[in-house]
Amino acid sequence: MTALLTQAHDVDFGVTLLFTGLLVAMILCLAFEEKIHAKKSVIVGLFAVISLLLGTAFHLLPFEPIVIRDHEIHLPVFIPGIDWNVIAIILGSSLFVDVTSKSGLFTWIAIKLTKASHGDPVRLLVLYGFMTVVFSAVLNNVTAMIIVGSLTAVSLEKLGRKDKLLGFLLIEGLLTNVGGLLTLISSVPNIIVGTKANISFLDFFLVASPYVLVMTIVTIWMGAKFFRIQGLKTGEERARARELVGAFDENDGIESKFFFWFGAVMLLAFVGVIASASVLPWIKELGMGYVAMSFGLIMLLRYKAVADRFYQAVDWDLLGFFAALFVVINVMEHAQVLHLIGDGLAKIIDLGPTTGAGLVLGTAAVASSVTDNIPLAAMLAQILGENEAIAGDPDSPFWWSVIFGANLGGNLTPIGSASTLVAVTIIHKHELSLSFARFVRTALPYAVVQLFFATVYVLLFIG
Amino acid sequence: MSKVDQFESVFRAASKAVYHLDAPRIRKVLLVTDFDAKTAEHFSYENHQFLAVIEAIEPDSVTWDTITGDEYANIADLLERVERHKPDLLLTYRHLKSDAWKWPFSLGEYLDVLTQAAGSPVLVVPHPSEGGAMPHAVSDTDVVMAITDHLTGDDQLVNWSARFTAPNGRLFLTHVENETVFEHYIATIGKIPSIDTDDARESIFAQLMKEPTDYIESCKGVLDQSDLAIEVLPIVTIGHRLETYKKLIEDHEVDLLVMNTKDEYQAAMHGLTYPLAVELRSIPLLLL
Numbered sequence: 183m184t185a186l187l188t189q190a191h192d193v194d195f196g197v198t199l200l201f202t203g204l205l206v207a208m209i210l211c212l213a214f215e216e217k218i219h220a221k222k223s224v225i226v227g228l229f230a231v232i233s234l235l236l237g238t239a240f241h242l243l244p245f246e247p248i249v250i251r252d253h254e255i256h257l258p259v260f261i262p263g264i265d266w267n268v269i270a271i272i273l274g275s276s277l278f279v280d281v282t283s284k285s286g287l288f289t290w291i292a293i294k295l296t297k298a299s300h301g302d303p304v305r306l307l308v309l310y311g312f313m314t315v316v317f318s319a320v321l322n323n324v325t326a327m328i329i330v331g332s333l334t335a336v337s338l339e340k341l342g343r344k345d346k347l348l349g350f351l352l353i354e355g356l357l358t359n360v361g362g363l364l365t366l367i368s369s370v371p372n373i374i375v376g377t378k379a380n381i382s383f384l385d386f387f388l389v390a391s392p393y394v395l396v397m398t399i400v401t402i403w404m405g406a407k408f409f410r411i412q413g414l415k416t417g418e419e420r421a422r423a424r425e426l427v428g429a430f431d432e433n434d435g436i437e438s439k440f441f442f443w444f445g446a447v448m449l450l451a452f453v454g455v456i457a458s459a460s461v462l463p464w465i466k467e468l469g470m471g472y473v474a475m476s477f478g479l480i481m482l483l484r485y486k487a488v489a490d491r492f493y494q495a496v497d498w499d500l501l502g503f504f505a506a507l508f509v510v511i512n513v514m515e516h517a518q519v520l521h522l523i524g525d526g527l528a529k530i531i532d533l534g535p536t537t538g539a540g541l542v543l544g545t546a547a548v549a550s551s552v553t554d555n556i557p558l559a560a561m562l563a564q565i566l567g568e569n570e571a572i573a574g575d576p577d578s579p580f581w582w583s584v585i586f587g588a589n590l591g592g593n594l595t596p597i598g599s600a601s602t603l604v605a606v607t608i609i610h611k612h613e614l615s616l617s618f619a620r621f622v623r624t625a626l627p628y629a630v631v632q633l634f635f636a637t638v639y640v641l642l643f644i645g
Numbered sequence: 646m647s648k649v650d651q652f653e654s655v656f657r658a659a660s661k662a663v664y665h666l667d668a669p670r671i672r673k674v675l676l677v678t679d680f681d682a683k684t685a686e687h688f689s690y691e692n693h694q695f696l697a698v699i700e701a702i703e704p705d706s707v708t709w710d711t712i713t714g715d716e717y718a719n720i721a722d723l724l725e726r727v728e729r730h731k732p733d734l735l736l737t738y739r740h741l742k743s744d745a746w747k748w749p750f751s752l753g754e755y756l757d758v759l760t761q762a763a764g765s766p767v768l769v770v771p772h773p774s775e776g777g778a779m780p781h782a783v784s785d786t787d788v789v790m791a792i793t794d795h796l797t798g799d800d801q802l803v804n805w806s807a808r809f810t811a812p813n814g815r816l817f818l819t820h821v822e823n824e825t826v827f828e829h830y831i832a833t834i835g836k837i838p839s840i841d842t843d844d845a846r847e848s849i850f851a852q853l854m855k856e857p858t859d860y861i862e863s864c865k866g867v868l869d870q871s872d873l874a875i876e877v878l879p880i881v882t883i884g885h886r887l888e889t890y891k892k893l894i895e896d897h898e899v900d901l902l903v904m905n906t907k908d909e910y911q912a913a914m915h916g917l918t919y920p921l922a923v924e925l926r927s928i929p930l931l932l933l
Contacts, residue, residue: 289652289655289656289659292656293656293659325648328648328649328652329652331649332649332650332652332653332655332656333652333656335653336653336656336657336660337656337660340660425663428663429660429661429662429663430656430659430660430661431659431660431661431859432659434655434658434659434661435655435658435659604649607649608649611649
């Protein structure tokens with residue numbers, strides 16, 4: 183439908199430049215979101231309003247009715263431009279995760295792992311590190327950071343090791359973006375690029391998992407070294423730490439055993455159905471958005487009388503941001519802005535699958551380190567989708583360059599991804615000092631190693 | 646970022662205070678009286694019977710000393726003598742060297758100072774001259790009640806209470822939340838539009854009750870496994886504390902009440918304890 187609405191038409195170059203300026207301004211505003219004290223949805227919403235108005239004034243937008251099976255449908259011009267499948271995945275998943283977390287399942291897992299560490303800092307770091315990656319992959323990286331970060335703060339406080347909190351939270355923040363690479367639904371750039379490239383859930387997992395495993399180990403090892411996180415030495419220390427973490431009761435948050443097990447089964451079923459959505463009859467037609475919304479709704483049955491509480495908890499800022507972003511990108515397509523950027527990108531793509539893909543990865547990483555990786559991923563996915571050689575090839579290294587670059591670039595700065603921002607917020611909540619510059623200085627070695635290995639991995643093993 | 650706080654709350658709630666049994670050793674008991682030597686001896690004999698529990702584990706392991714009325718003339722004298730004895734437990738009564746025991750409005754200057762200045766717990770028995778002790782009290786300690794407005798994590802209170810509970814006796818671990826304070830806070834919350842008052846009332850009350858309940862469960866688990874052979878019973882409630890405690894003591898025919906007196910923020914006796922110690926004159930009190 184989007185393609186239908188974005189047929190190439192003649193646009194004055196000056197008009198294209200005007201809209202390019204608008205896009206740059208929007209990206210800058212998103213980069214300085216914290217400084218201008220405005221939510222993403224408001225920033226992008228405002229740009230959507232201006233873009234639509236100017237797009238109409240310059241006669242760029244198609245106001246014709248949409249014809250589906252001989253039926254004319256009259257929709258506002260900004261509605262068809264929105265990728266409703268992505269919106270449905272995000273809304274459904276967030277409802278599903280929110281309700282499932284009420285079962286006590288995630289806190290149960292988190293506390294079980296804490297107890298399994300016996301309070302030893304190194305074991306705690308390893309277990310929390312892997313938990314962060316798995317939670318980022320199965321839930322989403324922001325929720326993963328919230329769960330693991332808050333548990334880290336509480337357990338280190340209990341163990342009397344708050345001096346290590348900064349290191350733990352920073353490593354976990356960096357690992358959310360590594361874990362965000364594991365599956366197609368682990369991060370929004372994955373969903374946008376993966377669905378555009380027609381990469382199946384299973385293929386995505388098979389390609390990404392070796393890299394994620396190796397980088398998780400490397401990141402944890404580097405973290406333990408840099409932050410001097412060492413194991414307990416004496417038997418007395420070990421006994422005391424074991425006793426302290428033993429005081430956690432993993433069953434405390436479980437209100438109903440039935441709902442706990444129901445949540446566990448539904449979580450496995452959710453991952454299973456999402457993983458096989460591309461091959462399951464009917465489901466493959468309905469798409470992952472349908473799956474996410476269905477699972478969210480089934481979980482809500484437990485709280486049917488108070489479902490409105492969960493609607494209130496939905497991140498409407500994020501959803502509004504997406505909807506508005508798709509509108510802006512759609513207008514930019516009509517204004518030939520993406521075509522203009524695509525021409526520039528084509529020069530990089532023409533450098534071939536090695537140099538070109540490497541450059542795309544690096545560019546995507548740098549760009550997503552200073553601004554939101556979602557518009558970047560959406561824009562690049564749209565541009566790559568219009569390249570005939572790449573569009574039909576889910577194994578093209580260019581898709582993976584965007585995926586790796588957009589995810590890992592978030593580790594270069596504290597504003598590079600929502601989950602590192604959450605990590606920094608928790609750090610500040612506990613009155614630990616971490617400036618923008620110190621974050622960059624501290625995270626740089628990890629990000630460089632991760633990006634270097636990602637480039638090597640994409641160039642050597644993908645495509 | 647409210648979700649970070651939400652999850653931190655979940656994890657904090659899951660982190661529970663665990664009770665550790667560390668039964669206090671009582672080797673020296675010092676009776677502080679204002680009697681002459683003969684009456685003091687009789688007083689000592691009566692209390693040997695009452696406190697048989699402290700020798701139940703290790704018979705003949707406790708030394709009993711007595712300070713008689715002619716051994717001290719003022720508080721400084723008394724404190725000096727107590728310091729010289731270094732007792733593990735002081736045993737005395739209200740209004741030493743005074744007849745103010747006839748008016749139930751204070752503890753008397755000696756006891757006031759002893760509870761705060763002496764390093765050891767003070768066991769206060771009903772005044773021997775008053776004759777108002779409850780019939781079940783002062784004969785044994787098979788019903789002991791630990792009282793506080795903050796039981797969670799107070800191992801010391803539980804340990805002393807368990808130590809004084811006679812074999813096969815009952816130990817009530819009680820936590821009475823101050824209803825007046827609770828209602829005051831809820832009334833304040835009722836004036837804050839961003840907080841749902843009913844939700845706050847329900848959640849705060851549930852959490853206030855849950856913490857001591859969980860802790861008592863922990864105490865019960867440990868004490869049931871110990872060789873003390875006592876039954877641990879929980880009482881967690883909300884109410885007007887003085888009234889509630891008076892009723893609990895009557896209902897359960899308590900032989901000994903155990904409570905904290907030290908307050909790290911003030912030199913005087915712990916807020917709840919003073920009125921209780923003044924008013925509950927008919928049963929023995931162990932003041933920690």
